Amino acid sequence: MEHSLLDYYTAIENASARMLEAAKAEDWDAVVHLESTCAVLIAQLRHKSRHTELAPEERKEKSRIMQRILRADAQIRVLAEPWLSDLEQLMDAKPVH
Template sequence: MEHSLLDYYKAIERTSSQMLEAAKTENWDQVVRLEGACAVLIAQLRYKSKTDELAPEDRREKTKIMQRILRTDAQIRCLAEPWLNDLSQLIDRNQPQPMH
């Protein structure tokens, strides 16, 4: 089945929403898996966009989808920030300390 460019944007939006739900439940492994799925979709979208163009009405829809994705991404970042800080502290604790 051939997917349109807009189908890829919609799939990225769905996956982004799933990432937000996983982040809300602090299921960071799932967030990471879904982030990988988004990366694949984005690569496919980039490839497809080399040969296809969006119709004017699809461009408006794309803009709305992208705005929703950006809002979702911001929410995920807010939820992930404490986890990332904890991870950073854990990594810092496991680093050998320099000798003076």
């Protein structure tokens, strides 16, 4: 089945929404897994977009999808900050002798 460019944007948006839900549940393993899924989809999108262009009405939908992805990404970053801070502290901790 041939996927349209919008199919890729929608798949990335869906993965981003699932990533946000995982972050809200503090399921960081799922967040990391879904981030990898997004990376694969983005690579596929980049490849497909070299040979295909969006129609004007599709560009509007792409813009709406991108806004939703960016909002989800911002929320994920806010939720991840305490976790990243804890991780940083663990990595900076010196072993006790």
